[in-house]
Amino acid sequence: MATPTVDRFLDGIARLMRQKDGAQIQDFLRYEPPWPPIYEQMVAELRQTYAAAEQTNLERKCSKALPAHEDGDGGGSFTSFISFVARYFAFIRDVDASQLLQTHNKLKDLLGQASIALSASTGPIILPTVISLSRTLSKLAIGLDKRPDLVDDLTSREATIGAEEAGERVTLAEGSANLIREAFKKCASERSGNSSGLDNSGKPEGRRIGIYLMANVCLKLFFHCRKLRSAEQIFALIYQQSPPLSLYPAAQRTTFLYYLGRYHFANNHFYRAQLALQEAYFQCHRQATRQRRLILIYLITSNIILGRFPKPQIYQRPEAQGLRERFEPICRALAKGDIASFRKLTNIDSPSTAWFLHWRILLQITNRCEVILWRSLARRTFLLSGNRGDASKRAAPTLNLEDVFILATFLEKRSLGIRVERSGDAVRHKANRGEHTNSIFIYPPTPADTPPAQADGDADRPHGYIDPDFVDPPGLDLPTPEVVESMIASLVEQDLLHGFISHGQRRFAITGSKNASPLAVGFPNVWATLKAKMDDEVPGWVKEGQRRGGGTVMHLSGARPIGA
Helix, strand or coil: CCCHHHHHHHHHHHHHHHHCCHHHHHHHCCCCCCCCHHHHHHHHHHHHHCCHHHHHHHHHHHHHHCCCECCCCCCCECHHHHHHHHHHHHHHHHCCCCCHHHHHHHHHHHHHHHHHHHCCCCHHHHHHHHHHHHHHHHHHHHHHHCCHHHHHHHHHCCCECCCHHHCCECCHHHHHHHHHHHHHHHHHCCCCCCCCCECCCCCECHHHHHHHHHHHHHHHHHHHHCCHHHHHHHHHHHHHHCCCHHHCCHHHHHHHHHHHHHHHHHCCCHHHHHHHHHHHHHHCCCCCHHHHHHHHHHHHHHHHHCCCCCCHHHHHCHHHCCCHHHHHHHHHHHHHCCHHHHHHHCCCCCCCHHHHHHCCCHHHHHHHCHHHHHHHHHHHHHHHHCECCEHHHCECCEEEHHHHHHHHHHHHHHHCCEEEEEECCEEEEEECCCCCCCHHHCCCCCCCCCCHHHHCCECCECCCCCCHHHCCCCCCCCCCHHHHHHHHHHHHHCCCCCEEEECCCCEEEECCCCCCCHHHHHCCCHHHHHHHHCCCCCCCCCCCCCCCCCCCCCCCCCCCCCCC
16 A cells, blocks of 8 residues: 655655664654654554554565665765664554553563664764654653552563572662663764764764763763662773863753762762862753752752851752741851751751751761761860960960860750759759650560560560661760860861870860961861862863873772761
C-alpha cells in the first residue's frame, strides 16, 4: 500500500543527511505527543502498511530511501543512522503515551540505537537528537521515580549493577542515567579534529559540542538518585578530556558548576564548593530567580562553614527571600559561641530543621560548624575573663581553660533544658529532653520479683530486655575539662588560635602580641586563615591554560576536608 507521508518524510531526512544539518533532523524527529496532523497521518500509514510483523520491510524501505554513505571518496557509513530512523518509525507506531512505563522503555531503546549512531561518523549529525532524547528520557524517568505505584513491579525485577552478585539494585532513574552516561562518554572521548578539541575559530567541534549538555543531564539524574560515586566519574572524565568550560554557553557553564559545587559540598570540600557555586551564581541570569536561589542556598551554607557570613544586603535580593530567617540565627549563634542557641537551632524539633533536611544541609551545619562555635566560645571567654598580659614584664596574654569549661558546661546544660529547683538545701536538676528517637523499640524492664512464666512475655511485646544501643548513656552528655582542652588544642593545630597550651597550668597563652592586640593575634579571622591554606584549583572544573596530566585517575573525594 502507498505511504506518501512516510516517503516525503524519508526524502526530507535524506536531504538533511547530505547537508549534515543535525539541528533540522532533530526538529523532524518528533517523539512527544500530541503529534502534529502530518505525523498522525504518518503513524496511520505505518500501522496499516508496516505493522510490528513488517519491521524488516520497514528497515529495507529506510535503507533504499536514505544514503548509505557520506558524499565523496572515503565517506563514512550511515548504516547505524538508518537503523535509528527505522527504530524511530517503530517507536511512533507503537508508543502509547498513557502507558508511561512502556513509553520509558521504548525511549531507552530508541536512545540506545541513537548512541550507536553517535559513535559512528554520523555522530555530529545525530548529536542534537541524542541530547533531545536524553532530556526527554530524564524528565520521564524522574517523573516515574516519583510514582512508585507505577514502577514497583519493575524495580522488583530490575537488574543489578555489574555482576548480579554485586547486590546493588539499579533504580529506573539510575538505569536511564547510566544509558545517557554512555552517550556522554562518546562525546568526551571524541578523537577527530585537533587534539585540543577546538576548531579554527577556537570553539568546540564534533561530538565535543555536547560534552556539558550530556553531562548536565546525567548529573541531574545522578543527584536525583543520590549516586555521587557515579557523578564522580562524570567530573573525572571531563577533567581529563574536556576543552575549557569557558568555551561553552553560559547556561551550560552555570548548570555544570552548580552540580560540581553540590558534589564538593557533599564530600565536605567546602572551599572548592564555594568557588564553583560562586562562579555559577555570578554567571546565572538575573531573571532566573529559581536557579539563583538553588545556588545561593548551598553557597551561603558553604561560606558559613568556612567562617564567612553573608552580609545583610544579600538577603534583600529576590532569590534570597526567606533565607534570612534560616541562616541569620545560625550565624549569630556561631559569632557569639552560643552553644545553647546553636544546639536548639539544629535540634530535630527546631522549626528550621525540616527546611535544612529538605536541602540536605543540616548535618553539614551541625557537624562542620563546631569548629567555629568553639573558636568563638574561646574568644568570648577571653573577652570576659582573659588575662591581657603585660608586655613590660614579658607576660603573655592567657586564657584559663577552666573558664572555658565552666562556660561550655553552662551553655550545654541550657541547650538540654536543664533547670535548677531549690527545695531547702536540696538541689535537683531536671532535663526537658525529647523522647528517644528509637523509643518505639524500648519496653519497660521486668520487675525483679516477676515469676519466670510471666517474665518470658509474648512474642509481640518482649519484656525484661532493652538493647544497650537504645538506652541513653548514664548522666548527661556534658563537656569535661579534657574535652575542652582537646578542643583548644585542635583549634591551635588548625591555626584558628595563635599560641600554645600550658598543660600544667591549664592555660592557653597567646604569642606574638607584643605590638598588637591580643584579640586580633590570638584569634585570627577564620575565613582568611582557611583561605590562605587553599588553592583555587577545583577538580572537575577545566580552565583555560590549566595543565592536566594524561591518563591521571582523579579521586575527588579522597582529600582531607576542612575542619576534619
